[in-house]
Amino acid sequence: MNVLIVGANGQIGKMVVEKLKKGKKHNVRAMVRKEEQVADFKDKGIEARLADLEGSVDAIQATMKEIDVVVFSAGSGGSTGYDKTILIDLDGAVKTIEAAERAGVKRFIMVSSIASNHREKWSGDMKPYMAAKYYADQLLEKSGLNYLILRPGMLENEPGTGRIKVGIETAIRSIPREDVASTIVSALDYPTISRQAVDLISGDTSIEEALTQLA
């Protein structure tokens, strides 16, 4: 399969790209915003495609030629204002969803955030971000796409353990970014996990076993 990573220069995005390249099972394409990022990926032997999530749906769609699966792991990040929360985390995500629908993409994997689907758990400075993720997910669920929404817990930079818990969680727990990336990569082999939204935290189950239970 040809897999496009939107937000390939982000922390999780980079890991997904590297794992896909190493795995050799699928063809990975990195969608990035800057020319220099295209060059960086090309230097590593990875095909990169240029588009800005603040640009048009057409421009985003142009990166989806012959793409089977889109992974959305982009984010405005903590150092920009709430204007970018609306324009990237919400509008950029929805434009990517629209582009994927138009391009006939077979599957859309969204990296969301735990508790974003529960307004009463939104708190403090993160409220606008949680709202943006919530509405992007809502519009993905209302789209015609075959989707998998993963809502990881608090992201950590520790090495992955390969052991996760997926499903509907009541507690907000954490997960290493590497395990999120591994779960995304493994999920490509479970095409019957369709139109599902699940929480994703560290757990006791291997990624394969956890995904088998969802499939």
Place this chain on the structure above:
Amino acid sequence: MNVLIVGANGQIGKMVVEKLKKGKKHNVRAMVRKEEQVADFKDKGIEARLADLEGSVDAIQATMKEIDVVVFSAGSGGSTGYDKTILIDLDGAVKTIEAAERAGVKRFIMVSSIASNHREKWSGDMKPYMAAKYYADQLLEKSGLNYLILRPGMLENEPGTGRIKVGIETAIRSIPREDVASTIVSALDYPTISRQAVDLISGDTSIEEALTQLA
């Protein structure tokens, strides 16, 4: 009919409340955020109900007892940050939509903004606001509610002329707030204008004639 004005203390909201009270055809209820605003409306003989758009859907729904029509004319305004754009103009609006669905409200009239439905026309500092209005409208259209979305042009404080143009506009033109308020009030008498979203600017046609053409 019993009509709830959400954002009754806003510029357009206040005019709608006053016109409904004067018209005596319908019972107006003002939804406001602060106790002192409740008192102000009560002093004028208007029933006011207290709820915060940053609060829960349940609390908003509690203001909708025996309400037939909800008018949403609330807005975070120009003096707050983009966090409020997400939390009021988008999430507050969608919570009101959800509350109206749960409460079995018969009709929802949304005050939106011209060009919010055309991303390519969003510009500058207004982009996040336009995006928030766009997604609130999208989710209203995807709801089960009977809705009328009015997208007024640039709002002016001049007295109303009583002459408007409604429909699908290509030009971004202006309209006095008073004519927007009058259009909302008149629209109550056209219940067959259902599940429609239209632009609203100053024009040559009387409000009644313009609405008759939509009905």
